[in-house]
Amino acid sequence: MAAKLLAWYDREGRTLPWRIRPGAEETPDPYKVWLSEVMLQQTTVKAVLPRYGRFLGRWPRVEDLAAAPLGDVLAEWAGLGYYARARNLHACARVVAEEHCGEFPSTEAGLKKLPGIGDYTAAAIASIAFNEPATPVDGNIERVMARLFALKTPLPEAKPEIKAMAASLTPPDRPGDFAQALMDLGAQICTPKRPACGLCPIRPDCEGLAEGLAEVLPYKAEKAERPTRLGTAFLGVRADGAVLLRERPPKGLLGGMLEVPSTPWGPKDAAEPLAFAPLEADWRMTVGLVEHTFTHFHLKLQVYAAAVPEDATLSEAAEPERCRWVARRDLASAALPSVMRKVLRQGLGE
DNA sequence: GACTCGTGGGT
DNA sequence: TACCCAAGAGT
Incomplete structure (x- = not known):
């Protein structure tokens, strides 16, 4: 053989x-x-x-x-x-x-x-x-x-x-x-x-x-179904085009990667999503819904966008020590997972 | 053993 | 469309 x-x-x-x-x-x-x-x-x-x-x-x-x-x-x-x-x-x-x-x-x-x-x-x-x-x-x-x-x-x-x-x-x-x-x-x-x-x-x-089984083997145990998680993301854009991003915790889902700041993702929407906004601004729901499927759950992310002044102060809720402004031209080479590129593509237009 | 952990392509 | 699946590892 x-x-x-x-x-x-x-x-x-x-x-x-x-x-x-x-x-x-x-x-x-x-x-x-x-x-x-x-x-x-x-x-x-x-x-x-x-x-x-x-x-x-x-x-x-x-x-x-x-x-x-x-x-x-x-x-x-x-x-x-x-x-x-x-x-x-x-x-x-x-x-x-x-x-x-x-x-x-x-x-x-x-x-x-x-x-x-x-x-x-x-x-x-x-x-x-x-x-x-x-x-x-x-x-x-x-x-x-x-x-x-x-x-x-x-x-x-x-x-x-x-x-x-x-x-x-x-x-x-x-x-x-x-x-x-x-x-x-x-x-x-x-x-x-x-x-x-x-x-x-x-x-x-x-x-x-x-035995006529080549096509159906191997048999596999049934897999659990995927739940849906919901969240709200905040796309802050400065006049010079820079975007506010945040580094995720070092382990777990998308660990160490950059994200568009958001509420936690849970089975239900946050009661007051704006309480999780990284800064005070005129957040508008113009971007709409971004959907993405991970291995073990579906994500529906409602994306808010706002034009942000140069001197804006980050709120404590956003954990500002993990936040950074990233120039538009640096986005392509940034540590952004696909789900976040989807948010940016939809939010920045294309 | 059962979960967690991404993404894009194929059917 | 809604699955399935790909040269799996860590907890």
Whole structure:
């Protein structure tokens, strides 16, 4: 099975900037493997491609990343989502630079001690960058294994079983290529919907296909429904065009990123939203409603706007020590998450 | 084990 | 439209 899959991978595998082509002389750079793996966590290859190049160009070595201010890293990450990844990436770079002389640990166990590196990423780096006999299991590999073995146990209950199956198939000589081959198979052939079984190199081995279940596996536990949260945001604009923004607390949702100041987001609107305004002004509801969907809730943000004088005093309710005026031309490169870019786009016109 | 934590694209 | 889903980690 592994041999057939590897032969397919050598022939049909994707060419990606962080990947060394099978058979090449070059040896993988653990820094690049790590960076790509963290960026790819729950994120599509398409979304990562342009960001990976920018990131690497700005911070070519782990020491460069370690020396950067966190705010710069968050700004570069803006729009990619799951911002704890960027915070952990930065923390991890500092640990590697300062405590490991700039060299990543080569074992799965050593890697897993680092911030932002969990089961999957530790096994991925160990196998891909260091040729260690580790078996990463991502969503693709879960799907491929569930189908290959016609596994009817639903996820996430099936995870230990799947890990054992994948480990039993991993060839000792090419663990990293095998993992990447499974991931490419999952991304290109063994897709979640309408898998291209006719093109699959391991079709004869697939018990799921034999049982007519390839398309419906893996089974999954039902997920909770998403509630809706409401809030009111205050877009203050100075005569020179600068916008009032605020840094969010360092952890939690959008931690460390910039936001348009707002009321807390709750199941109901604040009774007196204006009590949360960052300053006294003629707030008007001209912008309207901005809607955004996060992983586990929908947000409906009512946006007020006001022209603000140069000498306006920030109110204590807005926590002025976290506030700053940002020039219009600096917005593009600021640490603004997508939901806040949506607010600005709608509020500043376009 | 169950939550929290983003975003954009595909169906 | 309303889901589903993507090279998951931390608590």
